[in-house]
Amino acid sequence: MLTVKVASVAKHFNRRPVFADVSFEVRAGEVFGIVGRNGSGKSTLLKIIAGVLTPSRGSVAYELDGVAVPPELLFRSIGFVAPYLMLFDEFSAAENIRLFAGVRGIPCPDSAASALLERVGLPTDREDPVRAFSSGMKQRLKLAFAILHRPPVLLFDEPISNLDSDGVATVHAIIREQRERGCVIIATNDQSDIAQCDRVQAVSSGA
Amino acid sequence: MNTTDVMRSIIAILGKDVRSELRTRYAVNALLMFVVVTLSVILFSLAGETVARSVHAGLLWVVMFFAAMSGLARSFVAEEERGTTLTLQLLATPVSVYIGKLLFNTALTLLLNSFIVLLFLLFIPDFTPAQPGLFWTVVLLGGVAVSSATTIIAAIIARANTKGTLFPVLSFPILLPLLMSGISATKIAMEEQAWTSAWADLQLLGSYIVVVVTASILLFEHVWKD
Ligand SMILES: Nc1ncnc2c1ncn2[C@@H]1O[C@H](COP(=O)(O)OP(=O)(O)OP(=O)(O)O)[C@@H](O)[C@H]1O
Numbered sequence: 070m071l072t073v074k075v076a077s078v079a080k081h082f083n084r085r086p087v088f089a090d091v092s093f094e095v096r097a098g099e100v101f102g103i104v105g106r107n108g109s110g111k112s113t114l115l116k117i118i119a120g121v122l123t124p125s126r127g128s129v130a131y132e133l134d135g136v137a138v139p140p141e142l143l144f145r146s147i148g149f150v151a152p153y154l155m156l157f158d159e160f161s162a163a164e165n166i167r168l169f170a171g172v173r174g175i176p177c178p179d180s181a182a183s184a185l186l187e188r189v190g191l192p193t194d195r196e197d198p199v200r201a202f203s204s205g206m207k208q209r210l211k212l213a214f215a216i217l218h219r220p221p222v223l224l225f226d227e228p229i230s231n232l233d234s235d236g237v238a239t240v241h242a243i244i245r246e247q248r249e250r251g252c253v254i255i256a257t258n259d260q261s262d263i264a265q266c267d268r269v270q271a272v273s274s275g276a
Numbered sequence: 277m278n279t280t281d282v283m284r285s286i287i288a289i290l291g292k293d294v295r296s297e298l299r300t301r302y303a304v305n306a307l308l309m310f311v312v313v314t315l316s317v318i319l320f321s322l323a324g325e326t327v328a329r330s331v332h333a334g335l336l337w338v339v340m341f342f343a344a345m346s347g348l349a350r351s352f353v354a355e356e357e358r359g360t361t362l363t364l365q366l367l368a369t370p371v372s373v374y375i376g377k378l379l380f381n382t383a384l385t386l387l388l389n390s391f392i393v394l395l396f397l398l399f400i401p402d403f404t405p406a407q408p409g410l411f412w413t414v415v416l417l418g419g420v421a422v423s424s425a426t427t428i429i430a431a432i433i434a435r436a437n438t439k440g441t442l443f444p445v446l447s448f449p450i451l452l453p454l455l456m457s458g459i460s461a462t463k464i465a466m467e468e469q470a471w472t473s474a475w476a477d478l479q480l481l482g483s484y485i486v487v488v489v490t491a492s493i494l495l496f497e498h499v500w501k502d
Pocket residue numbers: 082087105106107108109110111112113114
């Protein structure tokens with residue numbers, strides 16, 4: 070059983086507060102939504118949860134079967150999708166996937182790479198670099214980046230941006246399947262994303 | 277997280293940088309241009325005259341050092357510019373990223389230094405090290421030292437908001453001991469002095485590498501995370 074505990078987290082950049090005192094707990098099987106206006110700090114909060122940004126106050130803790138996950142190993146338990154996440158542009162989609170798997174130390178035969186590409190609705194035979202991909206195709210590859218290592222926690226920042234209806238369906242299917250493996254935290258203002266959530270919390274400056 | 281996992285991800289990160297470099301020639305082109313231009317300047321100003329061997333040592337280090345400076349800073353800056361820092365943060369531990377980059381920079385520096393020495397041997401009149409064995413030892417050891425220093429400096433610069441200006445300010449005091457012992461040992465190798473007179477410099481270069489890499493591993497985690 071996995072739990073993500075966000076306790077009294079506050080963040081300010083150069084003394085300018087973004088949000089104050091955000092607390093919640095997300096348990097395995099849950100889909101949790103973070104909503105809020107543009108600039109309210111949804112992405113900032115998600116980065117803090119992912120452990121790539123240090124909170125100004127408060128803490129984020131991960132517990133797997135009652136045991137705390139050490140911060141330096143968090144990257145293994147997290148799958149992250151965001152508009153500001155960049156892929157390795159000069160490589161093809163399949164090369165990117167093999168690279169992610171390689172760095173994570175996961176064996177990735179060609180069949181596995183192809184299966185993952187198919188899962189996110191990308192052609193398996195395109196050899197041109199990701200630089201040449203459309204925004205929606207890049208978004209699909211980011212999904213592959215997030216689910217490749219089957220992490221217990223998915224952190225999705227605007228996961229359906231640039232996707233067509235088929236892509237949106239894929240994202241929502243991934244979210245539903247994740248309930249069996251762990252939890253999902255989505256930062257979004259999209260109604261169809263919010264419909265996937267069991268609980269929703271709003272962030273706002275001064276909240 | 278066991279050692280094999282760390283080794284695997286280091287090798288994967290190194291492999292990514294090598295393939296990326298082969299494809300984009302991001303660093304290599306700039307480095308080669310730099311070497312060719314500086315060497316031409318040196319050749320013009322020498323105008324066929326021969327200079328003292330100790331001056332040769334200085335000239336060689338000027339080219340090796342500034343070539344490394346102009347190219348190596350790119351390793352982390354490139355990730356930052358392309359926005360892939362977050363991607364790497366989500367893929368591996370800071371130590372794996374640091375060592376992967378260090379190995380890449382070291383390989384690049386060693387190749388580059390060998391190329392520079394080759395050009396010196398071919399084009400600079402009377403550039404003949406009296407002790408080739410010692411000479412190459414210094415060039416290679418010096419290359420590793422330069423890359424270990426520039427790797428961590430590049431990481432700091434890339435993550436700071438003041439990219440350009442900080443580099444020379446930050447790097448000079450860190451690089452001073454390396455430059456002094458490197459140049460001194462190269463001089464000894466150029467002239468017909470005994471191997472043993474360079475021993476202190478070689479030891480200094482060796483310990484410099486150990487100290488800088490150890491400090492970098494401790495420091496890198498803080499540099500790497502926001
Ligand atoms: N690195 C940074 N340095 C300074 N300020 C920052 C930084 N990152 C974010 N901010 C500020 O923090 C606030 C929240 O930004 P954030 O990106 O988290 O908002 P958001 O809720 O995700 O907005 P959107 O809905 O547009 O995606 C903004 O005012 C932004 O300018």
